[in-house]
Amino acid sequence: MHPETIRVPLASSGLEVEDIDAVVTTLKSNSLTMGQKVREFESSMSRYLGARHFVMMNSGSSANLAIIESLLRPTSGIPRLRRGDGVLVPAIAWPTTIWPIVQLGLKPVFIDVDPESASLDLNAAEELLSQDSHGVRAIFPIHPLGWAMSPTGLEDFCRRHSLVLISDVCEALGSWRENVHAGLSSLASSFSFYFSHHITTMEGGGVATNDDALADDLRSIRSHGWSRDRSDAKSWLSHGNDINSKFLFVSTGYNVRPMELQAALGLGQISRIDNYINTRRQIASRVHEAITNTALHLMGSNTLRNDPQSHSWMLLPIRTKSTVSALKIVEHLESVGIETRPILTGNFTAQPSIRRILGEDLDAKSFINANLISSQCFMVGCHHHFTEGQITHLVESLRYAARNLGDVS
Numbered sequence: 001m002h003p004e005t006i007r008v009p010l011a012s013s014g015l016e017v018e019d020i021d022a023v024v025t026t027l028k029s030n031s032l033t034m035g036q037k038v039r040e041f042e043s044s045m046s047r048y049l050g051a052r053h054f055v056m057m058n059s060g061s062s063a064n065l066a067i068i069e070s071l072l073r074p075t076s077g078i079p080r081l082r083r084g085d086g087v088l089v090p091a092i093a094w095p096t097t098i099w100p101i102v103q104l105g106l107k108p109v110f111i112d113v114d115p116e117s118a119s120l121d122l123n124a125a126e127e128l129l130s131q132d133s134h135g136v137r138a139i140f141p142i143h144p145l146g147w148a149m150s151p152t153g154l155e156d157f158c159r160r161h162s163l164v165l166i167s168d169v170c171e172a173l174g175s176w177r178e179n180v181h182a183g184l185s186s187l188a189s190s191f192s193f194y195f196s197h198h199i200t201t202m203e204g205g206g207v208a209t210n211d212d213a214l215a216d217d218l219r220s221i222r223s224h225g226w227s228r229d230r231s232d233a234k235s236w237l238s239h240g241n242d243i244n245s246k247f248l249f250v251s252t253g254y255n256v257r258p259m260e261l262q263a264a265l266g267l268g269q270i271s272r273i274d275n276y277i278n279t280r281r282q283i284a285s286r287v288h289e290a291i292t293n294t295a296l297h298l299m300g301s302n303t304l305r306n307d308p309q310s311h312s313w314m315l316l317p318i319r320t321k322s323t324v325s326a327l328k329i330v331e332h333l334e335s336v337g338i339e340t341r342p343i344l345t346g347n348f349t350a351q352p353s354i355r356r357i358l359g360e361d362l363d364a365k366s367f368i369n370a371n372l373i374s375s376q377c378f379m380v381g382c383h384h385h386f387t388e389g390q391i392t393h394l395v396e397s398l399r400y401a402a403r404n405l406g407d408v409s
C-alpha cells in the first residue's frame with residue numbers, strides 16, 4: 001500500500017468485539033440507568049487506581065464540576081472553599097478545568113507551564129504567591145497528556161501554602177509516579193473516558209477520592225442531591241422529618257449520572273489497560289528514536305528512559321526547534337494522512353472566552369512557555385489500536401519531516 005493512503009488519526013474507538021457484546025447484553029437486560037454495571041465499573045476503577053472510592057459520572061467535565069461543588073457546599077463540616085477564593089490553574093488547560101471554577105464563583109489564577117511537560121510550573125506558582133496571595137486557597141493542576149506530576153512535589157507545595165489539592169487527571173489514566181497513580185495524592189481527582197482517551201465509555205468520567213464524606217457528597221451531587229446512593233443514606237432518615245426515604249435530597253446537585261451501557265463498555269477495557277499503556281509507550285519510544293537529534297523533539301521523552309511508568313501517552317506532543325516552521329511540518333504531516341492538533345487548546349488565556357470573562361487583567365503574552373507551546377508544538381495520535389502499518393507510517397513521516405523540512409533561519 002502506498003504510504004500516503006494510510007491514515008493516522010488522533011484517536012480510534014479502541015473497542016473490542018467483547019466490549020460491544022457487553023453493551024448489547026446490557027441493553028437486552030433492560031437495565032439501562034445507573035445500577036449494577038456502574039457499581040462494578042466503580043469497584044474496578046478503585047482497585048486499579050488504589051483509591052478508596054471512584055464515583056462514575058457522564059463526563060470528565062462533570063467530574064470537575066462536581067468536585068468544585070463538593071468543596072463549596074459539603075453536607076457536613078466546614079466548606080473547604082468559599083466564593084471568591086483563588087484557584088491556581090495551568091495556562092495550558094482544557095476549558096472545563098477552568099469553567100466550573102468560574103461558574104461556581106471562584107477565581108482562576110493562571111500559572112505558566114513547564115515547557116517540557118506542559119504541566120503547571122510550581123516554581124512559577126511559588127514566585128506568584130511570594131508576591132501576593134491572590135486569595136488562593138486551592139490548586140487544580142492538570143496531569144497533561146499522560147504525564148504524571150510528582151505527588152510529593154505537589155503535596156509539599158500545598159503544605160507550605162495551606163492549599164487544597166485537587167487534580168485533573170482526565171488525560172493521564174495509567175500513569176504512576178513515586179508509586180502513586182497520577183493525581184491520587186489529591187483530595188479528589190477527575191478522570192475522562194471520552195472517545196480519544198486511554199479507555200472510552202463513549203462519553204464518561206468520574207472522580208477518585210480517599211475521603212469517605214466527600215465520596216458520599218459526590219454521589220449526591222451527581223444525582224440531583226439525592227441521599228439514595230450514599231453510604232450514610234440511613235443516617236439521614238433520623239433527622240426528624242417525615243420525608244419519604246426514597247425521595248430525600250440532602251445536597252445541591254446536578255444530573256451527571258452515567259448509564260449502564262457506558263459502564264459495561266468500560267469494564268472490559270479497564271481489565272486490559274496495562275497492555276494498552278505498554279503499546280502506547282512502545283509507540284512513543286519508536287517516535288522518539290526516529291526523531292532524536294533532529295529538528296523535532298518528543299516532549300516528555302526523558303521519562304521513557306528514566307521513569308516509563310510516569311507517562312501513559314494519551315497523544316504524542318512534539319516540539320519543533322525555534323528555527324523550524326511548525327506550520328510547515330504540520331502541513332506536511334496532514335498531507336500524508338497524519339492528523340495533528342494543538343497541545344490541548346494552546347495558551348488558554350488567549351482564548352476569546354476567557355478574555356471576555358477575566359478582561360484585560362490577564363496578559364496572555366506573559367505566559368511565555370504557554371505561548372511557545374502554542375506556536376512551536378503540535379500533537380499526533382498514539383493509539384493502542386494503531387496497526388503496524390499506521391505506526392510505521394507515523395514514525396517514517398515524522399523522521400522525514402524532522403530531517404528534511406524547512407529550516408527558516
Ligand SMILES: Cc1ncc(COP(=O)(O)O)c(C=O)c1O
Pocket residue numbers: 058059060061062093094096097142168170171191192193194203204205
Ligand atoms: C484536561 C482535561 N480535562 C477535562 C476534560 C473533559 O473531559 P470530557 O471530555 O470527558 O468532558 C478533558 C477532555 O479531553 C481534558 O483533556
